Amino acid sequence: MSLPDGVERRQFDNEERLATRGPSVYGEPTDGAWRAWDARRSKLGATLEKGMETGLDGGDSVLYLGAASGTTVSHVADFAGPTYAVEFAPRPARDLVGVAEDRDRLFPLLKDARKPETYAHVVESDLDAIVQDVATRGQARVALENRQFLAEDGRLIAAIKARSEDVTAEPADVFEDVLGDLEDGYEVLDTERLEPFHDDHLAVVARPK
Numbered sequence: 001m002s003l004p005d006g007v008e009r010r011q012f013d014n015e016e017r018l019a020t021r022g023p024s025v026y027g028e029p030t031d032g033a034w035r036a037w038d039a040r041r042s043k044l045g046a047t048l049e050k051g052m053e054t055g056l057d058g059g060d061s062v063l064y065l066g067a068a069s070g071t072t073v074s075h076v077a078d079f080a081g082p083t084y085a086v087e088f089a090p091r092p093a094r095d096l097v098g099v100a101e102d103r104d105r106l107f108p109l110l111k112d113a114r115k116p117e118t119y120a121h122v123v124e125s126d127l128d129a130i131v132q133d134v135a136t137r138g139q140a141r142v143a144l145e146n147r148q149f150l151a152e153d154g155r156l157i158a159a160i161k162a163r164s165e166d167v168t169a170e171p172a173d174v175f176e177d178v179l180g181d182l183e184d185g186y187e188v189l190d191t192e193r194l195e196p197f198h199d200d201h202l203a204v205v206a207r208p209k
C-alpha cells in the first residue's frame with residue numbers, strides 16, 4: 001500500500017506505528033520531530049493501517065469534515081497542503097483553534113458540514129481530498145453536499161458510523177444504504193470495515209462522478 005508522502009511507519013516503544021512530523025497534540029509518543037498517529041483514536045489512521053489506497057498524498061489540499069478537537073486533522077495538516085477543518089460543536093472547536101495555532105496550513109471553521117454554502121467563500125475549489133468523519137445522521141448527504149469542492153479526480157475518504165444512522169439496524173444494512181445513497185454523486189472505489197480499531201465503522205474511498 002502507498003502511504004501519503006510525509007507519513008511513515010516508525011518504532012515507538014518497540015511497536016511500529018504510523019507517524020507524521022509536527023508539534024504534539026494529544027500526548028502521543030514522539031521521537032524527535034515525529035509523533036505517533038494512533039489508529040485507535042483516528043478513523044483515517046485506521047484506514048491507512050488497513051492498507052487502503054486513499055489517493056491522499058503529501059501537499060494535497062484537503063477539506064476535513066468533523067474535525068472535533070483536531071486529533072486526526074492535526075496529522076493531516078502535518079503532511080498535507082491547505083487543510084480546511086469543519087467542526088460545528090463550539091467546545092471541541094476551541095481546542096481545534098489551539099491546534100491550528102501551531103500549524104500554518106490548518107484553517108479551522110466553526111461551521112455545519114450540512115451547510116457548505118456557509119463556508120464556500122473560504123474553502124478553495126478543486127480540492128484533492130475530502131476526509132469525512134461526522135458522527136451524524138445523513139452521512140451520505142454530507143458527502144454529496146460537499147462534493148462541489150472536489151476536483152474531478154479528487155477523492156472522498158469517509159468513515160461511516162453505522163450507529164449514527166440507526167442504532168438498532170444491522171451495521172451491514174446501514175452501510176449498504178449509505179453506499180447506495182453515495183452513488184448519486186460518487187463512484188465508490190473501495191470499502192473496508194475498521195475493526196479492530198473502530199467497531200461498526202466502514203471506511204469508504206470514492207471519487208466524484
Ligand code: SAM
Nearest residue numbers: 066068071072087088089112113133134135136
Ligand atoms: N475526526 C475526529 C478525529 O478523528 O479527530 C473525530 C470526529 S468525531 C467522531 C465526529 C465529530 O463530527 C464531532 O466532533 C461532531 O461535533 C462533528 N459533527 C457532527 N455533525 C457535524 C456537522 N453537521 N457539521 C460539523 N461537524 C459535525
